[in-house]
Amino acid sequence: MKDHTFQDCVKCTVCTAYCPMAAVTPFYIGPKQAGPDGERYRLKDKSFYDYALKYCLNCKRCEVACPSGVRIGDIIAKAKLDSPSFKPGLREWVLANTDLMGSLAVPFSRALNPILGLDVSKKMMDGILGIDHRRQFPAYAKETFEHWYRRKAAKAQKRFSKQVYYYHGCYANYNNPALAQDLLKILNACGYGVQLLKGEKCCGVALISNGLGAQARRQAKANLAALRKADGPVLTTSSTCTMTLRDEYAHVLGLDNANVRDNITLALKFLSEKVDSGEIRLAFRSDYQKHIAYHTSCHMERLGWWIYSLNLLRMIPGVRLDVLESVCCGISGTFGFKKENYELSQEIGRKLFDQIRDAQPEIVATGCETCKWQIEMSIGFEVQNPVSILAEALDIEETTRLNAARP
Ligand code: SF4
Ligand code: SF4
Incomplete structure (x- = not known):
């Protein structure tokens, strides 16, 4: 197609x-030539401009x-x-198979995380796989979010009359369950129970960008089947997963997602709209004081949904918010992990790094996990998803009380 x-x-x-x-x-010919211009040639010869x-x-x-x-x-x-x-090659396969790598790594994370940080391990990955030795891998969690949810949260969700679904993606499941737990905390306080999709897989964005099209299609089909079974809104916390599920499945993989696309939305968009319509109310801690700089990730820019994160962050009375000029951080998922791309990745990110250094925030807020890895690794500023900032800033008890009486 x-x-x-x-x-x-x-x-x-x-x-x-x-x-x-x-x-x-100068080695990249640019979007016009690689995109629409090249496409005319590729109609005749698939390998043109490759x-x-x-x-x-x-x-x-x-x-x-x-x-x-x-x-x-x-x-x-x-x-x-x-x-x-x-x-x-092997490197692309390793970097793109996030579900497999995550399930293998989490049970051994206590031993594995320090090993992944050792110079000798990094040099081996550089030499054998071509993953740059200067790149830091995100730490794996001690327990997946899914496991924690089944153990600690699933039962409690049933008491809510209103229910939403959560597509957590690989990062929240294997690396940062605290982000998913923060979302549950907010939604529960707002009167919503949270269900997980049955059979969720990685959205497949890394498979697409690493040339593993057939596997990306298989995973996308499994996700579409899971999404079709959801009888309520499906919320997300990652801007890239959101764009992939909503747009890449149809535009790049050629799969029909029309009957689920509009049901998939960023949790922050859902919350922001519910607050604006008066359906939910938020109460904030008076002692939460933070200087935050907001970075618009590339895929959040494409979705056009950064406005919802800003809307919610601006509601927090103790937040001083700087909105950074929207530029690419340079990592682009797995691109910046590859040895031949590391320098380019840092060069692209420089404009963002300079803005953050100038602003000197306590926290950088962004909706993309790989931007977090790039910023934290490159310039050492703490980065959080706005969901986690909101969860920390909320007076959960008061928010629960305000929303309990509402239908
Ligand atoms: S790098 Fe980004 S802006 Fe440039 S052609 Fe690719 S998608 Fe477009
Ligand atoms: S019309 Fe769009 S694709 Fe074509 S050159 Fe202008 S910006 Fe690029």
Whole structure:
């Protein structure tokens, strides 16, 4: 299935001005040439321009900028998947199979996390797999969120008359269950029980970007089956998972997700809209005081949903909020882990790092886990999902009381 939006290109080159990769290397030909222009050639020969496609970060900033609605990032992502020259190796397989790696790592996380941080381990991964030795892997949790949920939370969710579903994704499940627990805490205080999808898999974004199209399609089909069974809104905490489930499944993998797409939404959008409509009320701690800088991740920019995070963060009385100029952090999922991309990844992130250093916040807020890894590793500032900030700033007891009397 071809993406025919390439025909709408008016050759204005605005996309190139917004492309973070074109800005840092002359080896990338830019979105216009790699996307709509290249597509005309690829109609005749699938491998045309393929040497340049590997530079595309799939950040979609070109799509946000394009005045003609050309789905440039999608065109390039599909061309990469279809190209006979893009063959994933062991490294791509390891980086993209987040469910498998997470399930193997979590039971041994106490021993594994320090080992992953050792110089000798990093050098081995660099030499054997081509994962840059300067890159730090996120720590694995001691217990998956799913396991914790079954053990500690599932039963308590049944007492709520209103129910939502939560697509937690790999990061909250294997690396940061505290984020998922924070969401439960907020939703329960607002009067909502939280159910998990039966048979959820990784959204597959890393499979798509690493050229594992067939596996990405299999996982996407499993997720679509799970999403179709949900009889309430499906909430998310990761901007990238959200965009993948809603847009990449149809645009890049060619799967029909029309009957579930509008049911998938960011938890912060759900909450912000419910607060604005008066359906839920929030009460905040008077002693919560923080200087926060908000970073708009690339896929949050594409969704256009950063406004909901800002709306909620601005409700917290003790928050001083700086909104940073929206630029790419440079990591782009697994891209920045690869040895040949490390320097580019840091160069792209420099504009964001400088803004954070200038602002000197106590916390950087962002809806993307890989931006968190990049910022924390590169400049050492603490990064949190706004969901966790909200959970900490809320007076849970008072919020529960305010919402208990509401239908
Ligand atoms: S998706 Fe990002 S990196 Fe790729 S062409 Fe568009 S702006 Fe450039
Ligand atoms: S911004 Fe859109 S219309 Fe302009 S060159 Fe890029 S793809 Fe074509």
